[in-house]
Amino acid sequence: MTALARWCLRRRIVVIVLWLAAFAGVAVAAGVAGSAYSNNYEVPGTESGQASALMAQAFPGRSGDSDSIVWHTESGTVRAGAVEKTMSRTLAKIAELPGVSEVQSPYGKQADGAQGGRQISKDGHTAYASVVFDRPTDELDPAQVHKVVDTAQAAAGDGLQVELGGAGIALTEAPRAQLPEIIGLCAAAVVLFLAFGSLAATFLPIITAVAAVGTASAGITLLSHAMTVADFAPMLGMLIGLGVGIDYALFIVTRHRKGLRAGLTVDEAATRAVTVSGRAVVFAGATVCIALLGMLILRLSFLNGVALAASLTVVLTVAASITLLPALLGLIGMRALSRRERRQLAEHGPRRERPTGIAARWSGFVERHPKLLGVAAAAFMIVLALPTFGLHLGTSDQGNNPATSTSRKAYDLLAGGGAGAGRGGGFGPGFNGPLTLVGTLDGAKDRLAFDKLPDRLRHTPGVAQVSGPEFNGSRGTGVITVVPTSSPQSRQTSDLVARLRTDVLPAAEGRTTMQVRVGGVTASYDDFASVIVGKLPLFIGVVIAFGSLLLLLAFRSIGIPLKAALMNVMAVASSFGIVTAIFQWGWGSELLGLGSAGPIEPFLPVIMVSVLFGLSMDYQVFLVSRMYEEWQLTRDNCRAVRVGLAETSRVINSAAVIMIAVFAAFILSGDRTIAMFGIGLASAVALDAFVLRTLLVPALMHMLGGANWWLPSWLDRRLPRISIEPPPEPDGAAGPAEPAGEKPLVGV
Template sequence: MASLARWCFRHRRLVLLLWIAAIAVLGGVSQAAGSDYKDAFSLPGTDSQKAIDLLQRDFPAASGDSATIVLHSKNGVAVTDPALKAPATEMLDKLAKVPHVSDVGSPYGPRGASQISSDGHTAFATIDFDEQGIDLPKDDIQQLVDTARGYDSSTLQVEATGQVVSITEQQQQSYSEFIGIAAAAIILFIAFGSLLAMTLPLITAIVALGVGSLLIILLSHVLTIAEFSPILATLIGLGVGIDYALFIVNRHRIGLRAGKSPEEAAVTAVNTSGRAVLFAGITVCIALLGMFALGVSFLYGVAISAAVAVAMTMAAAVTLLPALLGFYGMRVLSKRDRRKLADSGPEHENTGGFWWRWAKGIERRPQLFAVISAVVILIIAIPFFSLRLGSSDLGNGDSSKTTKRGYDLLADGFGPGFNGPFTIVAEIKSPQDTANLNAVVKAARATPGVASVSEPRPSPNGQAAIVSLYPTTSPQAEDTSKLLKKLRDDVVPQANPSHTGIYVGGITAIFEDFSSTLSSKLPLFIGVVVVLAFLLLVAVFRSLLVPLTASVMNLLAVGAAFGVVVAVFQWGWGSSLFSITGGPVEAFIPVILFAILFGLSMDYEVFLVSRMHEEWTARRDNRLAVSLGQAETGRVISAAGAIMTLVFASFILGDERVIKLMGLGLASAIVIDAFIIRTVLVPSLMHVFGKANWWVPAWLDRILPRISVESAEDIEELQHTPLPPDALTSAGQPVGTGGHVRQVPGQPGREEGSPRAGEPTH
């Protein structure tokens, strides 16, 4: 790391030019190629997937996606009134000519009576496409929406709704990140007291994010990457990018104030904090790529795009940042710091102040602080045990969207379950199969919770038939989920004793199956991520207890974040504040949030404990190591936590419910992690555990790879660093320069019991 940092510092113009060239080249290629994001996923073995496969084989006209055009009278007359019927019919004729539209089911057709509400004020037309929404060109969907909405008037309200239409409403560009960047800039200026120093983390993060975003655009052509992936990657990359650069710049400034040259300070910063950045970033990537253990292809692209963004921030932090430090020179320090350095000479980082007093307070009553902080976190996490996975429907959207307005009109005119019908698909090979389907239809009509069931509609080749079943409850309602389970487990098997191919599918069933699939694999995913991160920390810190504590603490942070998410997005607490309505939590959210939060929580653990480990390696005093490590990282971790919280919270201002949810979940987790877990709970527990923190079995120590966050030079420097006056050993004697340090015979400067320079630590 030292060699890399020195090379980048000395060849700073070349390094900067390479990063600029990367943005220019990737930008040009991505501009020419465009993006190809797709929200595609399949659920092999589920009823909903079997229904889709059967329709694609025997009923291609019904295997594509569909949309709904809603007509509503504004002046109280019936929608069949000639004054409303004429423009509506003209509009539907135009929609039939839109590319990829295979059929238009008009309410004014021979079988359109069921498409008009009982009061006659609302009607709908069904629009069938020849492909799934993920395969349809967005321009064609937009053409359909624009054509329909063009007939909205003072007397006739025209809305377009359905999952296909919602594709055109997905957020294409978010400006909320600029609010997060502005807030981060303010905190950085307060932390550094220098306008120039403030710009370093911002420039590094933005350049890394730019390269990462362009790579994701290109990857969308070779991988299936969901539409929301770029926003998610921006959210993660911006937060960790600023934080990683902040840790390195902070260490660099400490070196400058201690009298080092800009080059030596930059090399030391990258060789210490830069190593911690790499280990922290690797744990984030491990957590993200752990989503591959779920076996759900929809999440692969999400994981890769987020990991690419994190990888670019790591690369920029250890290459671009030292180059920028070379350009900035001593101006990284404020004018006051430079003046003080010139007048008073070099000085080591002052361990006194608020964070030292706070660390000493934790040291005096570790059990009390551990209990209080743990209770607070557990209380926040209580709602997590009520988590209900599913899929919020279009009724959760904002009323500014045509999909939301259309959804509400259909719910008012035809009942809440009309927006999420189940599709019963049957394979027809004999008259008995037809009889079995009719028996299922009859039984379904008598099932509580079913509003209506359509007559079977045969496929053109006679090999399949479909039936639409409308629940009495909305798609996201828990009763709808229970109805699906009852249909599959009881109604269909009992009415179909020969167990011929009859499946319950539809968009609502797809989301339910998706939720069940992810829930069943979630324990494996969590286990893989936790074990891999645990093994990495064991190798880094040569300890069993520190990685175990880190894993438990990270799980607590994730649980508390889920508690906040459930309270707001499921229970509806403060829903008006966030412009959302309560509903289930999207099935894939826990997976993504866990991957991100576990990785980010490990970031702070690595930065905190690596500093403690340096002190432990240098002085072999656990109490002193924990207090000094906490005091010296407290300010920068709190600043980093505040920055990341504001960056994540800024995404709550966006339009998409999913992005709002992730923004709130990530922001609340960072608050809990940075200001409760790393500030109170972890130091308290490490004081309680004592020297056991740093124990590892001899046999395990022999086989573990030699990985170190700190260098031998930094350990030797620490041994000569003055300590605060009240930093006493457990025996009550001062330690460090100015105290009575027992030297190892023949090795001046090394305390008895401490390792030799370059010697592995245990």
């Protein structure tokens, strides 16, 4: 690490140019290649996945995306001459637009000879037309979809409301990351300036993080061509990369500034900052990446892409922190210190620094009242975690979008929750997520049984409407569409899927060779959630075991890893409680512009556990490392905990405030999934830094005394020794005296 720092300082211009060239090259390549993101939740081998595969094979003409144009009138009916003339003309224009394969109008007969009247609600106030695009959603051109939206909404007016919904239409409402990024960076800049008092030092962590995240974002775009990468992966990568990138650079810059105040030259201070804090940054980044890559054990292609994309961002932020940052430190010289600090250094020379102020007083307060504060902190975390027991994994749909979006309005009109709801308008809540029953048929007996199935389904509780059956050309595959009485995201619809699979369909199959599989949006997400829930214990166990092993090797203690695992679980559970209350219970979600209450995305627990365990490890190592060093020197547990907390709490809290600001800014992204990550991660970091690491952990360590550092002698002899801090330097190599309290551990 020392050699790397010296090389980057000697060739600072070369390093900066190389980073600029890497960013420009990857950005140009990504711009030329474009993106190929995919939100494919289907898991091979599940029933819904099999149903989807059979549909694609038997009915290839249905591979294109089908969206809806919905219109509603209060004063009359949609069959009125003026409304029919306006909408017929509009639908004809849309049918001629590029990218549109077909428009199925409710007026007149369809191409298959069926009447379009079923596309008009019973009260006559709402109607819809299906717009079939010529390619799947993942391949649609957003500009072409925008043309459809603009053409349709141009017909609105004179009491006629026109809205659009569907997966393709959602492309026109895709969140823009620029606003959250700018807000997060501005908030981070304010915190950094308050901490440093120097504009030059303030912008170094931000420049470093932006360079890394920008390069990673373009790299994720290229990665999407090689594997399945979710469309929220780039924004998730930005969210994580900006948070950890600024924090890692903060640790190194803080250490560099202390070296300057101790009288070291610019190159000496930067070299020692990277030598000491750079090792800790690499260790911390590695733990985050390993926690993220733990998602690979789930063997789900959807999560594999997310894991690699997020890990790529973290790797580049670490690389920028130990290469680009020292080059920039050498470039700005003594301006890393504020004018006042430079003047004091010139007038009074190097000075020793001791922990004073709020940090020292707080550390003493925790030492005097460990039981009271520990119980209060634990009770607070448990209360926040209670909503987690009611966690409902599923998928939010366009009914959870902000009330002002056209997709939400179209959803409500179709469901009957819009303007016509009071008069029984719309088509029912289940219309937005019909179930698809796909049967494989072998012979006349199977086809006869499949023909009788709709009658059995109509008498099944929870079924509002049944259409079909339809058969492919060879009549070896049949399809029945079932509209539930409840919305796609509701528990009632999930119960209906389970009822069909366990009771209704097995009874219908009887002694035939027919096999009927249940597919559709709800079935697909339920299968995805069940696979994740089934593998979640293994995943969490692996992440906890690996993190505990690292802490066991680093601190030679049984108690430290066990407490760390417990604290990490508490942070995750409490943050999930907050996410559940806001997004599932709807406490303030509409006020925040995040739409209505709904289930929690099934992949959220996995990704958040990965990220939070990695981030929590940073703070745990930072705090306990200083305590461990003091324990080795004095064998006084109270002093070790008091000094460690006093000397690290300020940097932990500053880093946490920056990360909270960056994460919380992404609530404004307009995307429900990213907002879940933003709120979940921001709340977890806040609880981890301000409740766990600076209150509950030291309180527990005071109560346990010397037992904190107990390790059986036989295990101590067999464990390999690793060290986060570098080996001690020979006397005289360090230059001026090291400030008191300045320890070669994580970040300072």
